[in-house]
Amino acid sequence: MEKFEKAFQHMERPFAWLDFDALDQNIDFVNCLATKPVRIATKSIRSVGVLKYVQEKLHHCAGFMTFTAAESVYLIEQGLDNILLGYPTVEENSIKKLLTYNKEGKDITFMVDAIEQAQLLQSYAAALQTTANICIDINVSTDYKWIYFGSKRSPLDTLQKLKNLTDAIAQLPNVRIHAVMGYEAQLAGVPDLTHATSAKVRTKGMLIRRLKKQSVNKITSFRRLAVAHVKSVAPLAFVNGGGSGSIAYTCAQKEITEVTVGSAFFASALFDHYDSLQLQPAVGFALRVTRQFDDHTFVCQGGGYIASGAIGEDRAPVFLNVRYQLLPLEGAGEVQTPFIDPTGSLKIGDTVYLRHAKAGELCERFSVLHTTRGDTYEGPILTYRGEQQCFL
Template sequence: MKKRTYPYYKNAFEGQAMPFAYVDLDFFDQNIKDILERANRKNIRIASKSIRCVQLMRRILDYSDQYQGIMCFTATEAVWLSRQGFDDLLVAYPTFQAKHIEGVAQEVQKGKKIYLMTDKLEHLQQINKIGERLKVKIPICMDLDVSSDFPGLHFGVYRSSLCTLESVKIYLEQLKKFPFVNLKGIMGYEAQIAGVGNQVPHQGVKNRLIRILQRRSIKEIRERRGKAIELVKEAVGALDFVNGGGTGSVEVTSEEEGITEVAVGSGFYTPTLFDNYEHFQHLPASGYAIEIVRQPQQQIYTCLGGGYVASGPLGIDKLPKPYLPDGCELYPNEMAGEVQTPIYYKGKESLQIGDPIFFRHSKAGELCERFNELLLLKGGKVVEKTETYRGAGQCFL
């Protein structure tokens, strides 16, 4: 992996108040370009939860017409982004609260494209009830489960209830009862391919097993998804999109004939969980810095704050990782703390009180929930500061 040096970032951010989060635009722009090349000429929908910054999402969309649309994580976020001028907004998770559906319906009445996710009868009933009251036909997307069940193992995530072709048929029959919903898209997120690293250091046997399971799962998904797409098109006609994939599965998902677009989010920032893939390697474009405030012992430096731990199953891989200077390690008895983080360092840099330690987060957009702004770096200089969702006063989940 291409990597900056400690002096490069230390000099670039000199004088900035810590803690701060940053995006290295040279790396970010290269990731935009590389992801485009991986997508096999299919459209790419930006997963907003992994960006959480309006300006950077606009930067991606402006790069190429192949970047089209945003995959939001809540309906309220989609409405807010619509009012910021964005369009073609897919809400990736079901919305049930009437007030939130009403907000989407009102944007649809203005001519905006916002799609609500569904996989249950209850979703259809609720959306139809509000559409009928407001006299607007609300676009929806069907969430197809694309996990794989092997003997003794569920390989994937528990997401949608539409996990068989029979369940898809039942859903399509139910759909006929609801004239104020308009099925215009299909989504199937293969988390077991897109979000599971298959080249994790020191896990050779597990890596080989994961690759075998992923190859089997890909074959099974293609057949099942292809048949589901045929069923849907027979029932409702042409669709606006068929969405699949994620950062880790761009190549294999985009090869499917029925897929019209892939979703990508984490690859633009490339947090540590996306370092460990066999078939691609993007650049570490985002991170944060915390300040050394004391040195209790030789080679141990205590920093202020830093405990920005990612969601998901508990594990070391959800902790932020010291990035620069090379050779920094978390102290095992304390790790990344709420108000202080001790660092063990036995390297070449002469660290002083007040110096920064640079970290990378485990996940992508979650870091933005801890900072109001991102420092944008280009050519070794801070060229701009831009608001995160939090800095704009928004907290959607």
């Protein structure tokens, strides 16, 4: 934090920061761990400048996984290519723009898990006299009956459902099966919690690790069978899987040709609890202390940057200085945040540095990431918001 004080002494608070030293270490870690090409998850970054920076430093970049059709259009217009739209879309104008870019030679793949999505692509592609490349999203979650372990998104959780879809898609002349994705959310997106401090969270962590271990066989067997089936009806350009929390496992699977990584580059707070990751906090935000309530309770301006997902303590931002703690009954506030400094060493005017629980969502709050190497200020990089873009 001392290096930040020197690098950012001229900045007004609040601001978002990016530590290039930490980002480079995280990219190097991914390069070492990923034995297959990496597709960058744009939702975890949300800055064209940073996306291009990471792409240049990856040893083998497969392209980008985007989160909306409008974002995909924007990134293509900024010079990016090899786009996998990671979620189904039914937005007419953006689909038509993407199909036009595809017709002009851009590499764009649409995600589907239902015939209605494919039929919509068929109608637009036929009108434009082109072909829509699609990726079929299969569901590799594990249903233990007493608990559903994974994500409730794609309905394609059996080979029969998958066959029904591929048979229906075969009747669409302007839609081409191009790829398959099987995202193991229960491995990639659920922290291990090995080093949790409370007994309740440690118990939860033990259950999570057991469920992860048991679900591996289901993921592997179903995804391989699913990929084999799709290959029997169409040649595949790629098979995508994984996420930041399962890089090594996913790369070891023979049916996988590429792995998606996003949060690992920024190393947001939720990823502190993964046993397999050795990452450095690369992105966060700085707040000014503006009040002192008592000897150990201070108040900073802003701070209410709560992450999406199931509501819980793990969605709140965390302090870089681990001694500082949010108040359990107030949390991170909309315009001010009280917190505890047990040493009582802070004073009004000081700066506290925090990290968001999830990676890219911080960039929806700030227009600029102010960057540093060592204790030297390196200048600003615009976020999507700074480029006057807002997609979700």
